[in-house]
Amino acid sequence: MGDSTALAGGRQGHERLAELIPLVLQGLAAGTAERAAPGPAGGPAPVAASVAALEPLVPARGVGAEKALSELTALLAAGSVDPADPWCAAHLHCPPLAVGVAADVAAGALNPSMDSWDQAPVASELERAFLAAIARQCYPGASEPDAVVTTGGTESNLLALLLAREHQRQPVCGRNAHHSVARAAWVLGLRTPLLVECDGERMIPASLDAVLRETGPAVVVATAGTTNAGEIDPLRELARICRRHGARLHVDAAYGGLALCSETLRPLLDGIDQADTIALDMHKFGWQSVAAGLFAVREAADLKALTVRAEYLNADDDTEAGLPDLLGRSIRTSRRPDAFRMAVTMRALGIDGVGELVERCCATAREVADAVRRHPALELWGEPTLSTVLFRPRFGDVARVRRALLETGTAIVGRATMAPGEVWLKLTLLHPHASAADYLGLLDAVAARAQAPEGAVAS
Numbered sequence: 001m002g003d004s005t006a007l008a009g010g011r012q013g014h015e016r017l018a019e020l021i022p023l024v025l026q027g028l029a030a031g032t033a034e035r036a037a038p039g040p041a042g043g044p045a046p047v048a049a050s051v052a053a054l055e056p057l058v059p060a061r062g063v064g065a066e067k068a069l070s071e072l073t074a075l076l077a078a079g080s081v082d083p084a085d086p087w088c089a090a091h092l093h094c095p096p097l098a099v100g101v102a103a104d105v106a107a108g109a110l111n112p113s114m115d116s117w118d119q120a121p122v123a124s125e126l127e128r129a130f131l132a133a134i135a136r137q138c139y140p141g142a143s144e145p146d147a148v149v150t151t152g153g154t155e156s157n158l159l160a161l162l163l164a165r166e167h168q169r170q171p172v173c174g175r176n177a178h179h180s181v182a183r184a185a186w187v188l189g190l191r192t193p194l195l196v197e198c199d200g201e202r203m204i205p206a207s208l209d210a211v212l213r214e215t216g217p218a219v220v221v222a223t224a225g226t227t228n229a230g231e232i233d234p235l236r237e238l239a240r241i242c243r244r245h246g247a248r249l250h251v252d253a254a255y256g257g258l259a260l261c262s263e264t265l266r267p268l269l270d271g272i273d274q275a276d277t278i279a280l281d282m283h284k285f286g287w288q289s290v291a292a293g294l295f296a297v298r299e300a301a302d303l304k305a306l307t308v309r310a311e312y313l314n315a316d317d318d319t320e321a322g323l324p325d326l327l328g329r330s331i332r333t334s335r336r337p338d339a340f341r342m343a344v345t346m347r348a349l350g351i352d353g354v355g356e357l358v359e360r361c362c363a364t365a366r367e368v369a370d371a372v373r374r375h376p377a378l379e380l381w382g383e384p385t386l387s388t389v390l391f392r393p394r395f396g397d398v399a400r401v402r403r404a405l406l407e408t409g410t411a412i413v414g415r416a417t418m419a420p421g422e423v424w425l426k427l428t429l430l431h432p433h434a435s436a437a438d439y440l441g442l443l444d445a446v447a448a449r450a451q452a453p454e455g456a457v458a459s
């Protein structure tokens with residue numbers, strides 16, 4: 001048995017990794033083969049039993065690296081829902097690209113921590129250059145845009161409200177806004193966001209205008225890619241209203257932001273560069289493992305609010321001597337080099353390559369929507385804007401259909417309540433290699449399940 005205490009880095013680290021990584025890959029293959037469907041069958045009980053069988057999970061005497069890795073990797077693969085299966089389509093839960101996952105091995109082995117230059121010399125420089133490219137992509141016309149890495153839309157939205165708090169702003173958002181916006185206001189001790197009415201899933205400009213007329217200095221959160229339906233607020237018009245009222249504008253483009261990589265889809269985000277700040281997630285479109293969030297600002301100076309001094313990490317004399325000050329690039333201290341795998345991926349595919357994958361998902365969504373429209377037993381909520389398709393069986397208990405598919409592991413389908421008591425099924429299509437044909441069987445399975453008597457086992 002090999003040495004379980006061997007290190008991943010140093011001159012020999014790669015040799016031990018070369019022994020262990022094949023075990024991880026074998027475990028992935030074995031566990032995935034064990035699970036015939038995108039998810040484990042039987043719901044929570046058998047999954048819990050598979051973990052309970054390992055008790056004590058954390059033994060007094062270790063089982064060794066080989067056994068622990070093989071066993072737990074196979075268990076993980078067998079009991080996971082796998083977004084690389086097209087029928088795993090409930091959430092903004094993407095199948096990560098192999099190139100990004102492979103890059104993360106290097107990041108994990110070297111473990112640069114992004115809170116000071118002396119822990120991450122080249123990783124921090126790569127991050128800086130990568131973020132500069134992202135900032136230019138978001139703000140092509142701005143003279144000094146900037147961006148930072150976050151854990152996702154939740155942290156990006158928190159940063160947006162935090163920067164706005166520097167100017168005593170009342171949060172305002174659409175009824176379509178992500179729940180993290182209200183939570184960020186709560187965390188920051190700001191007042192509860194004022195809500196703007198929506199038409200369907202898009203903020204109504206006149207309603208925003210009316211709200212801003214009544215309130216003092218505000219920060220408005222618009223959404224580009226709503227969680228329920230993937231809809232995009234009329235950004236340019238909202239930006240114009242914000243400017244008229246002197247309000248700050250944050251665009252939560254956690255879902256839709258990477259459409260900026262596509263010449264064809266970019267017009268959907270028209271006006272986004274008028275925002276003061278933008279949230280984008282590369283763990284949605286961007287095909288990174290969680291967490292891969294980005295937060296862009298039109299004016300780099302806005303990020304000065306995050307400045308903090310900790311003598312051991314960014315002493316004044318070190319900074320004056322030319323060591324980059326990284327501490328003010330996040331509200332975290334120790335921080336993973338998540339920008340590394342994002343940079344490797346964007347360099348491998350190019351902006352156009354990423355844009356093409358986004359286009360494919362959106363095209364597939366439109367085709368799946370057409371198939372729903374043609375299906376005699378199904379009904380479509382509306383034409384998809386991005387890659388979300390909302391539909392439901394014409395008859396039957398929609399929520400029960402979703403649970404039945406989940407319990408058999410057949411398909412992982414989402415849900416969205418679009419009006420009080422009105423539950424729809426949701427496909428959030430992020431599989432870049434799936435085509436509409438891959439979903440036709442799923443539509444039939446939903447229809448069949450809706451017609452099956454309660455308690456019958458779905459096929």
Ligand SMILES: *Cc1c(COP(=O)(O)O)cnc(C)c1O
Pocket residue numbers: 092151152153154155178180223224225226227252253254255281293
């Ligand atoms: C996913 C998402 C969030 C939350 O982001 P996390 O990455 O899960 O923290 C916020 N807003 C929108 C619109 C999203 O799609």
